[in-house]
Amino acid sequence: MDIVLLLIVAASGLCAVSSTAGRQYHFIYDLKNMTEAQSYCREHYTDLATTDNMDDVNTLNNMADLSQMVYSEYSHRAWIGLYNDVDSWRWSLSDRSFYGLGETEFRKWYPGRPGNVYDRPCTIINTDGLWYDYNCKKQYKSVCMDVRGPNVTFVPNNNLMTWTEAQSYCREHHTDLATVRNMAENQKVSELVPSGQDIWIGLYRDPWKWSDGSTSSFRYWRPMEPNGPNELCVAADFSHSGRWEDWNCDQKRAFICYRQLTTKQVIKLSVLKDSSLDLNDPAVVEQVSKQIKQRLKDQGVNEDIKLSWRKQSDGKIFHKDEKETEKRKKREL
Ligand SMILES: *[C@@H]1O[C@H](CO)[C@@H](O)[C@H](O)[C@H]1NC(C)=O
DSSP: OHHHHHHHHTOSSGGGOOOOOEEEEEEEEEEEOHHHHHHHHHHHSSEEOOOOSHHHHHHHHHHOOGGGOOOSSSTTEEEEEEEEOTTOOEESOOOGGGOOTTGGGOOOBOTTOSOOBTTOOEEEEETTSOEEEEOTTSOEEEEEEEEETTEEEEEEEEEEEOHHHHHHHHHHHSSEEOOOOSHHHHHHHHTTSOTTOEEEEEEEOOOEEETTOOOOOOOOBOTTOSOOBTOOEEEEETTTTTEEEEEOTTSOEEEEEEEEEOOOOOOOOOOOOOTTOOTTSHHHHHHHHHHHHHHHHHTTOOSOOOOOOOOOTTSOSOOOOHHHHHHHHHHHO
16 A cells, blocks of 8 residues: 555645644633533533643633622632542552452441542551541552452552552552452451551542543642642632632632634545555545544644545545546647
């Protein structure tokens, strides 16, 4: 199929493609709590706003109409899409086949835990076999496990490590950080906890994350933020340059949605082809698609590219250009 490649490089039309795909923000000044705001944005736009960088922050600062964000207290705030996901607890070992019915959901929290606190997305266990949600950056001993067929052996790791370091250590030297699937295993693990101490187990959850699933790590907190227990949602404060604060998700506020813009462009493609190639063969069309996408990428089009072919009334994509064929014949004569 190398022949097609060479000929498409010579084809005209591709250079006309330009991309303006991106995010278009919309301030909504109706007051809603975070969940209502999220539903509204998903219904009418793409989602609650994600901000990737200072350009996005500046765009929002320029758009914000402070006179429409006057509340009885804490005016000028609007929800963005960042929140702390306290419903995402799961085990470091995710292989479903390791778990029997209901065993992924086994929990032995200390009363009142987990406590809906933004910086406690990891779990320690004490000598009584009770669990606490905790700050993953603290250093503790941990318990790993070796899984061999149906047999599970718990192995203490007495090095002081953050939760993430302990996870890497257990994955390197054993199977993973310990999973606790039932009371019997909880008993075994609690027996490994040194007296008066707490140690990491494999239960964790997502900390701050974007409503639209974006992986952007950009953060623009006000100084001293985030700071509150039970403040799991994020509002930008437009009386302080659009910097962020954590708030109780039930507060009613203005909010910011975005719409993902896509550009649609129709390109007419002419291909000079070797007479042995059938351009209506699906395998050839597939190859041509790949090459066009590659060329667009080479030209710096970074967005997701979806390519579809427009079929003519006879169901075929490519047509022989009779005029061109005539011209060429004349030239050759
Ligand atoms: C699991 O443990 C049993 C009993 O100790 C042993 O006979 C068996 O070989 C072990 N299986 C694996 C896969 O290690």
